Amino acid sequence: MNAQPVKVPFLDLKAHHEPIRDEVLRAIERVMDTNAFAGGPFVEAFEKDWAAYCGSRHAIGVGSGTDALWLSLLALGVGPGDEVITVPATFMATAEAVSFCGARPVFVDIDPVTYTMDPARLERAITHRTRAIVPVHLFGQVADMDPILDIARRHGIPVVEDACQVHGATYKGRRAGTFGVAGCFSFYPGKNLGAFGEAGAVVTDDAELASRIRCLRDHGQARKYHHDHIGWNARMDGIQGAVLQIKLRRLDAANEARRAHARRYAGLLAGLEDVVLPVEAPGRTHVYHVYAVRVPKRDEVLNRLNRRGIACGIHYPVPIHRQKAYEFLGLGEGSFPVAEQCAREFLSLPMYPELRPDQVELVATELRACLAELRSETHACAV
C-alpha cells in the first residue's frame, strides 16, 4: 500500500494556538514595550498563578523542566557520591538532572498497570547514600504517592516529583507537584501546558528551598553582582511567562478535552485482546499527556499506521538504564523487566485537545485493521 497523507497528526499546536493568537500577540507586545525579557514582572505574575493553580506556596520559573529537576536536587544538597532513586521508564532528563549534580541514578522498576514507580520495589533500592527519591508521573498520571511518601518519610529522604507530564492531574484530590518537597514542571511546547519555547518551574511549600532555587537559577546572586553561591543561568524568559499566564486559563478545558478523547478511545478499542489500554487508577485523574497503548509487534503496527495516515509516537523506545550514555552503570537487559517490556510495546496514539471525534474513530478503526492484518499474517505463516 502506498503511504497516505497524514490524516491524523500526532499533535497540532497550530490549532491549539489559533484561538489565542491575538491575546498572545498583545502580551508579547507588552513584554517588548517594557523590556522585561529575562525574568521580571511577567515571570513573577505567572509564578503566582502557577503556585495558586497547583495549590502550592511558591513557584519558581526556570528555563526548562530539566533545569527544574537539576536545580531542585542541587538545592537539596545532592552531590558527588550520592544516589538518587528514580525509574528507568522516563525521558532522559530525569536521570541527567541526577548526573549533573554529580550523583548516581539508581533505578526502581515500574508498576505494569500505571507505568509509574512500583512502591513495593522502592525500599530495597535505598542505601545510606540515597539523598532523594524522584518518582516520575508518566503520561499524565500521578505515581502512587502515599506509599512512596511513607517509605521516604521513614528513611528521612526528600521526594522530588518529576511532574513534567502531569499539569493539573490529581491524586486523592490534590494536584501533581505538591506531594514531595518539590514538584518539577516542564512547559516545553508539546506538554499539556506549553510555552512558546523552553520553560519550566518548580513548586514547593518550603520557603527556604524556594529561595535557594531562586538564587541558583540566577548565578547564585541574592543581590545583583554579589554571588553567594556558584549558580547558573536558568531563568525563565519574560515572553514565556506572559504566554503561559494566558494559556494557563485554558489548561483545565484542554485537559477535559484530552480526557474525553481517552474515554472515546477506550470505548472504541475495548475488547481487543492484543491491546493493553491505559488505566486511570482509583483516586487519580489522568490528564493524558500521552495516550500510550501496548501492542505486540509494536514497530510493525506503528509503520502500518503511518502508511495509513495515522501519526504515532513511542515514549520511549529505550529505557534509561539501556541508553548508551548510562552503559557505565552496567545494568544489562533483564535488570528492570517491566520497564523493558513496556519500552518494546508502548505505542502513543494521537492525543491533543483539538483532536476531533471522527479522528479518534479513524485512529481506532485503522489500529483495529492493522492488528487484524498482523494476526492473519501470523496465522498464515503458522500453517
Ligand SMILES: *Cc1c(COP(=O)(O)O)cnc(C)c1O
Ligand atoms: C519533558 C520532560 C522533562 C524535561 O523537560 P524539558 O522542559 O524538556 O527540559 C523531564 N521529565 C519528563 C518526564 C518529561 O516529560
